[in-house]
Amino acid sequence: DADVTQTPRNRITKTGKRIMLECSQTKGHDRMYWYRQDPGLGLRLIYYSFDVKDINKGEISDGYSVSRQAQAKFSLSLESAIPNQTALYFCATSDPGQGGYTFGSGTRLTVV
Amino acid sequence: AQSVTQPDIHITVSEGASLELRCNYSYGATPYLFWYVQSPGQGLQLLLKYFSGDTLVQGIKGFEAEFKRSQSSFNLRKPSVHWSDAAEYFCAVGAVNTGFQKLVFGTGTRLLVSP
Numbered sequence: 001d002a003d004v005t006q007t008p009r010n011r012i013t014k015t016g017k018r019i020m021l022e023c024s025q026t027k028g029h030d031r032m033y034w035y036r037q038d039p040g041l042g043l044r045l046i047y048y049s050f051d052v053k054d055i056n057k058g059e060i061s062d063g064y065s066v067s068r069q070a071q072a073k074f075s076l077s078l079e080s081a082i083p084n085q086t087a088l089y090f091c092a093t094s095d096p097g098q099g100g101y102t103f104g105s106g107t108r109l110t111v112v
Numbered sequence: 113a114q115s116v117t118q119p120d121i122h123i124t125v126s127e128g129a130s131l132e133l134r135c136n137y138s139y140g141a142t143p144y145l146f147w148y149v150q151s152p153g154q155g156l157q158l159l160l161k162y163f164s165g166d167t168l169v170q171g172i173k174g175f176e177a178e179f180k181r182s183q184s185s186f187n188l189r190k191p192s193v194h195w196s197d198a199a200e201y202f203c204a205v206g207a208v209n210t211g212f213q214k215l216v217f218g219t220g221t222r223l224l225v226s227p
Contacts, residue, residue: 103155
């Protein structure tokens, strides 16, 4: 099984719908992140969490919310999806002692 | 705040030729630097990282990178490219004084490998 699992892998939704992207990890890391990838823009940080009670906004948090249900689970929600939220979304975890991130395989979201 | 610039959007290299992907960073203190690779339809995989010490860092898949503080650069190199290296490559910088709470990524360089 993958260290970081994202579901769904692909999703098409309509404008105005609420959608949740889920992430679970088996690394035992406290730190989890949600990034968004757009062509030509690289990865941009949406939200991050250093433990269950610690949630922080990233650089592009407007229109998104998150929930850290447990150390291993970190969900991203779009309360009312809009077309410019069409993107590839990545969840990641990190170990402060190691520095690098472990990424999930991504969720490709299309808002029509 | 830290930032990363990858000046090349696309690079095409012949199979067997050498490769250098450029990365320049902006950060006021000692950075942590990373290179990731993203194959089509996949997540990002860590190739190598620099924290301190030897400025020439070896990574997986035959890649290496050199940290040059005077040039604020961390360029990725490979002496002989294979067709399987075709992917998108991301450079990232983390802040040492915050325990690299969050990484800042460049916009990526897409590598194409010609036969």
